[in-house]
Amino acid sequence: MSGKAKPGSIVKLKVALREIKPPIWRRLLMPGQMTLGDLHEAVQAAMGWGNSHLHVFEINGAQYGNPAAGEDVAPESRVRLDKLVQDGVKKFSYCYDFGDDWDHVVTIEGTMPAVEGTRYPTCVAGKRACPPEDCGGPWGYEELLEILDDPDHPEYEDRLEWLGGEIDPEAFSVTEADADLAARFGVR
Secondary structure, three states, X not given: OEOOOOOOEEEEEEEEEOXXXXXXXXXXXXXXXXXXXXXXXXXXXXXXXXXXXXXXXXEOOEEEEOHHHOOOEEEHHHOEHHHHHHOOOOEEEEEEOOOOOEEXXXXXXXXXXXOOOXXXXXXXXXXXXXXXXXXXXXXXXXXXXXXXXXXXXXXXHHHHHHHOOOOOOOOOOHHHHHHHHHHHHOOO
């Protein structure tokens, strides 16, 4: 894999939640001409987020996202992934839900030529289930898992009801994440 983006190249990205152990991550292959706005949509689909909160990317001290996210936020639609590769960007952050502060590190792992017959963007790997929305960020998620691990905990039944049933924090299906990604981008 090359570090220089060529026309029509695919950018290989690893998106990982910070402050979560064991790690929760996804590997995405995205066309270089896609923007940070497209990456936001891809992360939402592949991670399993509901896209119901504001977000922002931070790259080399500058913030990009929906300008509604803040006065110093530049439009994410103006930054293409291949331009980030060309500029030598290796890592940047993506924060989703300013209340829970789900902070992700996005690593640009390289570029590669598109494979004929493959639809992009695509999710090709990952580990562990995404935390539920609005559970309180990394610390709230850790507390939630501790409560769910103890059926005698006084909050156990309330949390189960809030979740709508049990969850498996280890569960992840690349096939399901990729199908959600395809649905989000309207490709078959």
